Every structure is written in structure tokens, then in C-alpha cells.
Amino acid sequence: MTALVGCVPRTATTTSSTVTVDDTAAEVPAATSYWNGLAGWQLFTVVPSGGEVTVHLVDRAVLDEVCDVAELPTAHACTKGGAAPTYHAHCDIYWDGISNGVDPFDSAIASVSVIAHELGHCVGLGHVPPPSVMAALDPRPYPPTDQVLIRGIRH
Numbered sequence: 001m002t003a004l005v006g007c008v009p010r011t012a013t014t015t016s017s018t019v020t021v022d023d024t025a026a027e028v029p030a031a032t033s034y035w036n037g038l039a040g041w042q043l044f045t046v047v048p049s050g051g052e053v054t055v056h057l058v059d060r061a062v063l064d065e066v067c068d069v070a071e072l073p074t075a076h077a078c079t080k081g082g083a084a085p086t087y088h089a090h091c092d093i094y095w096d097g098i099s100n101g102v103d104p105f106d107s108a109i110a111s112v113s114v115i116a117h118e119l120g121h122c123v124g125l126g127h128v129p130p131p132s133v134m135a136a137l138d139p140r141p142y143p144p145t146d147q148v149l150i151r152g153i154r155h
């Protein structure tokens with residue numbers, strides 16, 4: 001089972017109509033499309049650089065340090081900054097590029113789940129019980145729940 005950390009529940013509020021995301025990982029466009037489709041509006045826009053959200057692919061040692069994963073050694077990503085009440089602060093997603101254990105049968109889909117989960121944190125979503133892409137452990141896309149979450153964001 002894969003754990004994700006850096007996941008302090010936040011008040012789901014944005015003051016922007018669009019959150020720009022650096023396209024630094026191949027999974028980013030699919031993850032943003034997932035949320036945009038459920039939101040029914042262009043919540044996330046992928047940009048080449050300078051976005052409000054940056055996805056950093058880092059090695060394990062960096063992840064351990066930045067994300068403080070000592071208590072959750074199986075974590076593969078975390079989020080720093082972003083969301084209310086300091087939405088305008090830059091949101092950084094740190095990810096080791098590994099998603100083993102989330103979905104051993106389809107690593108590409110699992111990787112998208114990890115990025116979508118962290119993007120959710122960047123716009124203020126906290127954890128919910130599974131099934132949901134915002135589940136703390138074993139996040140998987142589950143549109144009925146995830147749509148309620150993303151449509152609950154005030155903007």
C-alpha cells in the first residue's frame with residue numbers, strides 16, 4: 001500500500017479561476033484533465049513553466065528530506081504550500097516518480113492518481129475515505145466522490 005504525505009486538510013477555496021501547472025511530468029496533463037472534466041470548468045491549465053503549481057521529480061533522498069517521510073516510509077509524494085488561506089503562495093508537488101503498490105497492474109494510471117491527489121491538495125482538498133483519488137492510502141480515481149469534492153471548491 002502506498003502512502004502519501006504532506007497532506008494537511010485545508011479549506012477548499014481558490015480565488016483564481018485558473019490554476020496553472022508546470023508540465024514537468026508526463027502524468028500532469030492527464031491528472032489536470034481528470035479534475036477539469038469533473039469540475040466542468042477549466043480549473044487547471046498546463047503551462048511550460050512559471051505555473052502556480054510546480055511538479056518536481058526528485059530522487060528518494062530528496063523526497064525523504066523535503067517531505068519528512070520518516071513516519072510514512074512508503075510515501076511517494078507530498079505537497080508544500082498552496083491553497084487557502086494562503087492560496088497565492090506557490091504550491092510545490094514533490095514526487096519520486098514511483099507509484100508501486102497503488103495499482104500494480106497499470107503504473108501509468110497509478111502515477112496519474114498520485115499527481116491528481118497532490119493537485120487536489122494544492123487547491124485545498126483534504127483526505128477522504130476511499131474510494132477516492134483523495135484517499136490518503138491507495139488513492140484511485142472515483143468520479144462520484146471526486147466530482148463532489150472538486151465542485152465544492154469555491155472560486
Ligand SMILES: [Zn+2]
Pocket residue numbers: 004005006007117121127135136
Ligand atoms: Zn494526501
